[in-house]
Amino acid sequence: MASKSSEGVTDLPRFFADLVRCETRLYNALNDRLREQHGIVTSQFEFLCYLRDHPGARVADVAAEFAIGVGATSKSFDRLEQRGWAVRQPNPSDRRSSLLSLTDDGRHLVDAAQRTFTQGLTELIGDTLDDPTVAAVAQALARLRSALEQRRLGMPTG
Template identity: 75%
Template sequence: MASSTLYAVAYKTDGIADLQGFFADLVRCETRLYNALNDRLRERHEIVTSQFEFLRFLREHPGARVADLAAEFAIGVGATSKSADRLEKQGWIVRQANPADRRSSLLALTDDGSQLLDAAEATFIAGLSELVQGALDQSTTTAVARALRRLRSALERDQVGSPTG
């Protein structure tokens, strides 16, 4: 009940919650933030946002499989595998044999990948802070982050939007 009240307060059209407006704002904000950070990362580190996110996930989850990345980012295994191939070709990750399952491999950052990630992360954090803090105060940012975390958790719990292949 509380979450529908949140939408009704934030997006009201003739007393009816404007979920389409909420969706449009959410998607457009994500796209603009992603593009702006992508430009900074590419310019300063010759890496794109999706590669940065993959490397960050692998640092936080050593020994992850391609399937783990695909699940985290809600993208297909084939696309994830191709992305991992590109990271491996750059020398930023390595594939290691999975002792528990010969059909899959475990992914790990290389030293070059770790160094790149450290440098790119500083750029990413500074850029994101600049973009968000320029528009929202700390209490609003905290409230939005909490709401998005709850929404994401519910979507992931119910496997909403998970790719089928």
């Protein structure tokens, strides 16, 4: 947990380290559960969720959401497509891009994986933090994310 110095100032480097280490440990723990129970990893789960919630998204939309390069996004989508979980369709308003969507198998997979993911988060976070604390942290992180996104900080350059 981030600590305060003797002057009462928050130790931001410590806050950053705690934030990143918590994210990494949560991500890895969920990754293990998803791989074991559904044969996917957390990044694939997140992609599938995004496509479920944003049918007809373009590769550029997905890349912007996850702050990753378009090339990496396209390759990740190719892997989902090869497994039969997603498809590309021609974009009628822009022939240079495709519209992405889930197949029926992809929808079934993401729905099943969602239950595993939510149960895992409940166990990993809910056993440690109460609801008001989770709500406060969620609000703070949403505010920070919004500020970073508005300033277009942390976006890939390529």
